[in-house]
Amino acid sequence: MSPERERRPSRPSRGRPAPRKQGPRRPPPYEDPARRVAFEVLRAVRERDAYANLVLPELLRERRLDGRDAALATELAYGTSRAQGLLDVVLAANSERPLDKVDGVVLDCLRLGAYQLLRTRVPEHAAVDSMVNLARLEGGSHVAGFVNAVLRKVSEKDEAAWLDELAPDPETDSIGNLALRTAHPRWVARAFAEALGDKGPELKAALEADDSRPEVHLVARPGEISADELAAITGGDVAPYSPYGVHLPAGSGDPGNAEPIRERLAAVQDEGSQLCAIALTKAPLDGRDERWLDLCAGPGGKAALLGALAKLSGGTVDAVEQAPHRARLVEQATEGLPVTVHVGDGREPELEPGFDRVLVDAPCSGLGSLRRRPEARWRRKPSDVADLTKLQGQLLASALELVRPGGVVAYVVCSPHLAETEGVVGDAARRAKAEVLDAREFFPGVPQLGDGPYVQLWPHRHGTDAMFCALLRRP
Numbered sequence: 001m002s003p004e005r006e007r008r009p010s011r012p013s014r015g016r017p018a019p020r021k022q023g024p025r026r027p028p029p030y031e032d033p034a035r036r037v038a039f040e041v042l043r044a045v046r047e048r049d050a051y052a053n054l055v056l057p058e059l060l061r062e063r064r065l066d067g068r069d070a071a072l073a074t075e076l077a078y079g080t081s082r083a084q085g086l087l088d089v090v091l092a093a094n095s096e097r098p099l100d101k102v103d104g105v106v107l108d109c110l111r112l113g114a115y116q117l118l119r120t121r122v123p124e125h126a127a128v129d130s131m132v133n134l135a136r137l138e139g140g141s142h143v144a145g146f147v148n149a150v151l152r153k154v155s156e157k158d159e160a161a162w163l164d165e166l167a168p169d170p171e172t173d174s175i176g177n178l179a180l181r182t183a184h185p186r187w188v189a190r191a192f193a194e195a196l197g198d199k200g201p202e203l204k205a206a207l208e209a210d211d212s213r214p215e216v217h218l219v220a221r222p223g224e225i226s227a228d229e230l231a232a233i234t235g236g237d238v239a240p241y242s243p244y245g246v247h248l249p250a251g252s253g254d255p256g257n258a259e260p261i262r263e264r265l266a267a268v269q270d271e272g273s274q275l276c277a278i279a280l281t282k283a284p285l286d287g288r289d290e291r292w293l294d295l296c297a298g299p300g301g302k303a304a305l306l307g308a309l310a311k312l313s314g315g316t317v318d319a320v321e322q323a324p325h326r327a328r329l330v331e332q333a334t335e336g337l338p339v340t341v342h343v344g345d346g347r348e349p350e351l352e353p354g355f356d357r358v359l360v361d362a363p364c365s366g367l368g369s370l371r372r373r374p375e376a377r378w379r380r381k382p383s384d385v386a387d388l389t390k391l392q393g394q395l396l397a398s399a400l401e402l403v404r405p406g407g408v409v410a411y412v413v414c415s416p417h418l419a420e421t422e423g424v425v426g427d428a429a430r431r432a433k434a435e436v437l438d439a440r441e442f443f444p445g446v447p448q449l450g451d452g453p454y455v456q457l458w459p460h461r462h463g464t465d466a467m468f469c470a471l472l473r474r475p
């Protein structure tokens with residue numbers, strides 16, 4: 001169990017106000033760099049829609065935090081972002097002011113404090129006092145009193161007791177109950193339930209796995225370094241399914257510092273992503289097999305894996321990416337490989353058709369990688385899915401025109417949402433009269449793949465992101 005998910009034993013209910021110190025007192029200067037960094041991450045996410053996993057490493061570098069301070073800042077920033085909806089329910093039950101009337105900076109302090117109280121072993125006085133001090137510095141003494149009062153009330157019970165009191169009745173609303181207990185929006189929990197066909201134990205397992213800190217996965221670039229060598233150098237374990245994968249334990253620090261990554265012999269890539277790219281290369285083809293296309297390539301993880309495999313077999317990869325800055329990332333990721341990067345729209349990429357294999361790793365809701373993007377679950381909206389499915393369908397239709405007759409298209413999304421997965425593929429396959437292959441055959445050794453023909457990976461079953469992969473052959 002990661003420290004972040006360790007629960008403290010129940011506190012006895014005290015129901016008394018915070019003890020007041022005697023005499024005049026001046027706020028001490030705020031000398032808590034880890035909490036300061038966590039607070040700034042939350043503020044950047046809230047105020048400018050920043051990504052926690054991009055802001056945090058920058059701040060850690062800038063403030064020169066490492067070791068225990070960096071670990072605490074990471075746990076508080078990511079854990080609080082991930083649990084935001086759950087924390088807000090508990091805070092709302094203990095605040096006389098509705099949360100939407102609370103100033104954003106004060107709300108960040110409340111959330112950080114509630115996270116420490118409910119989901120870490122940070123002692124109560126440290127959790128409350130640190131946030132009261134921070135609130136005083138950021139908002140003045142009147143808000144410090146408010147933060148103190150709310151957090152003292154929150155501290156009267158532990159997470160389990162608050163959930164028993166506040167979560168919907170599991171008998172009448174099992175999805176709502178599980179959603180709150182695992183800090184997921186209800187619509188995301190419902191999407192998982194629909195994809196799993198289960199509202200009970202398996203949904204619970206899926207949501208719990210999605211509410212924990214994931215292991216970092218690395219990919220060993222084929223032809224440059226083996227997974228065994230990479231595991232030995234990084235201290236990780238060879239992955240169970242991908243022949244190129246290595247797993248690092250959760251909290252192993254910044255993998256970017258590992259030498260094989262600095263030397264571009266390896267990269268960070270979820271094992272599920274590796275398996276989907278590999279599956280595209282394994283589906284059998286009659287005739288030529290040397291021109292591959294990645295239609296949505298940025299930032300280049302799968303393009304680099306496909307490029308390394310193409311180099312070994314004497315093929316080439318064209319990689320299309322609409323966003324110029326992401327196309328530059330693809331160029332960097334594929335340097336030295338037989339990959340040509342094009343900035344363009346995958347729906348009309350102006351490339352000579354007739355590719356042997358095409359990957360459509362379509363832009364998606366990302367509901368399958370919520371573990372790795374702490375704030376994403378609270379930012380995404382159900383309406384995003386409708387906009388995305390239209391684009392996904394158009395990109396898949398384009399791929400089916402760009403591939404040669406007999407060639408194979410892999411449609412991949414990092415989401416289990418049925419509209420983005422089976423819905424998009426069913427429609428596109430029907431329109432193009434494409435043959436749907438049984439993708440399970442090309443995920444050898446991977447258990448629990450259901451009835452096919454599609455593959456849906458899951459964190460609780462496979463330890464990967466919830467990647468979806470369909471393989472289609474053009475007639």
Ligand SMILES: C[S@@+](CC[C@H](N)C(=O)[O-])C[C@H]1O[C@@H](n2cnc3c(N)ncnc32)[C@H](O)[C@@H]1O
Nearest residue numbers: 296297298299300301302322345346361362363
């Ligand atoms: C899921 S990501 C691809 C991840 C990538 N395959 C990897 O493994 O690193 C989807 C990408 O598609 C790009 N994109 C969005 N709309 C596009 C379009 N119409 N044509 C091409 N690329 C597009 C996005 O900018 C984003 O970089």
